[in-house]
Amino acid sequence: MLRVAVIGSGPSGVYTAQALVQQQAVPDVEVYVLDRLPCPYGLVRYGVAPDHEKIKSLQHTLRTVLEHPRVHFLGHVDVGTGGLDHAGLRRIFHAVVYCVGAATDRRLGIPGEELPGSRSATEFVSWYSAHPDAAAAGGFALGRSSAVVIGVGNVAVDVARILARAAGDLVPTDVPQPALEALAGSGVRDVWMVGRRGPTQAKFTTKELRELGALPGADVVVRPDELAMDPACGADPGALPAVVRRNVDVLREWSQRPVSPPDGPRRRIHLRFYLRPAELIGDARDGVRAVRFERTAPDGQGGVRGTGQYEDIEAGLVLRSVGYRGVAQPGLPFDAETGTVPNAEGRVLRDGTTCPGEYVAGWIKRGPTGVIGTNRPCAKQTVGSLLEDAPGLAGRELPEDPVAALRRAGQRPVPWPGWLGIEAAEAALGQELGRTTVKIPDWEGLLEAAQSGQ
Ligand SMILES: Cc1cc2nc3c(=O)[nH]c(=O)nc-3n(C[C@H](O)[C@H](O)[C@H](O)COP(=O)(O)OP(=O)(O)OC[C@H]3O[C@@H](n4cnc5c(N)ncnc54)[C@H](O)[C@@H]3O)c2cc1C
Ligand SMILES: NC(=O)c1ccc[n+]([C@@H]2O[C@H](COP(=O)([O-])OP(=O)(O)OC[C@H]3O[C@@H](n4cnc5c(N)ncnc54)[C@H](OP(=O)(O)O)[C@@H]3O)[C@@H](O)[C@H]2O)c1
Structure with missing residues (x-):
């Protein structure tokens, strides 16, 4: 044995x-x-x-x-x-x-990273996924109109999509009720997803990228000048890996779409490139107000160099989506x-x-x-x-x-029947709330439900 x-x-x-x-x-x-x-x-x-x-x-x-x-x-x-x-x-x-x-999450190592309103995408994901450790970390600053997501990987796409999606779309999912209610009351209108390198170096995959453009209540905004900055965007498409070529095709199409007015009913997801986070601006009392980015330029070897020019993007919420650890x-x-x-x-x-x-x-x-x-x-x-x-x-x-x-x-230890007890309790909670299965978001609730299953 x-x-x-x-x-x-x-x-x-x-x-x-x-x-x-x-x-x-x-x-x-x-x-x-x-x-x-x-x-x-x-x-x-x-x-x-x-x-x-x-x-x-x-x-x-x-x-x-x-x-x-x-x-x-x-x-x-x-x-x-x-x-x-x-x-x-x-x-x-x-x-x-x-x-x-x-x-855990990787850190940016820049001033202001710890300001209230600056959180890791890891925490945000844990919150809307009902991870029991997230309950103690509290909710998210969804009151202001602008949110910045730093990073252009698939996790960044996930969190940008959840911020931009109408909360009603999430009712049939297992999102915990407190997160659903917070997202329903969100004042976020503009979501900025920002990469430090160019579009051809973004880590997201095309299927996930396309979903942003398919959100019924949101528009995606891509700047043609930032596509033009990337030498590989204009190069022979056959020389690019398939996923990069498909991403560029999608971004190019979006860059030609008309942009909805800022004060209209639709949310907007801005995909920005060649901006390296330099500092989070704000104070301990009111939290983060903006992210200061340094404009970068391609160095010809897949990397970037700083240009000494800066751009501030307003943000009441910053989600750092720069990888797990x-x-x-x-x-x-x-x-x-x-x-x-x-x-x-x-x-x-x-x-x-x-x-x-x-x-x-x-x-x-x-x-x-x-x-x-x-x-x-x-x-x-x-x-x-x-x-x-x-x-x-x-x-x-x-x-x-x-x-x-x-x-x-x-x-x-909670054995398998304990887990079945949690599943049953989540199904019952969903029924009570007029939804399908709804996740239990705290340790106490999970362990109580597990006990009932054993
Ligand atoms: C936000 C996010 C979304 C994703 N979405 C997708 C997707 O849509 N499609 C896709 O194909 N991939 C997706 N991925 C990638 C995929 O989730 C990972 O490839 C995969 O989960 C990694 O598996 P793992 O088993 O190594 O780690 P995990 O899935 O993280 O599993 C680790 C487990 O170990 C447990 N554990 C940790 N420490 C201890 C300890 N000390 N004692 C006991 N247990 C412990 C944890 O509780 C956890 O259950 C996503 C990743 C992230 C971060
Ligand atoms: N639907 C799905 O299939 C799905 C969903 C979610 C996650 N996943 C997978 O899970 C894995 C983890 O995803 P992830 O998004 O966390 O990681 P990731 O793919 O490694 O992306 C991390 C992003 O953070 C950026 N970054 C890193 N350090 C930075 C810094 N200091 N300043 C600014 N930007 C920085 C990276 O830019 P650089 O490239 O310039 O370093 C990159 O854009 C991936 O393999 C992903 O595909 C899959």
């Missing part, structure tokens, strides 16, 4: 569990998927935007893995706290695979530069040496890029390494009952 702990139930954790129970080389594998939250699915539940119902429905596929007879989900188990550290886990399991994602795990090596655990094909590296029994997969292994599907081959590679090491791992005697051992280590 080989007993494996998978830490984290996001895509990489679930794909790791799947690869472990689907393989034939080591038949008698038992997998325990532990998550600090009482709910499974990681960013599929707490990151993928609520209006992306099709991608959200991937939860149904992930669910079949967590319901496999040799896979045991245990929520509300926070590795690194309450007496459960890495060494403790190694005593309970033959092997541990960390699939803990990248829980992995968090160091107690007892594991950590590369602070990349925010990942050093590894060789998923095997944890300590001082350059592999450690049989310790593995990583997903964003904590590769860094915070890639879509859900990218985690599948990543997890498979890690499981391949683990299976190669299995003969040297499986013989060790372990405590009979891992759940009892976790309890002794100070944890209060």
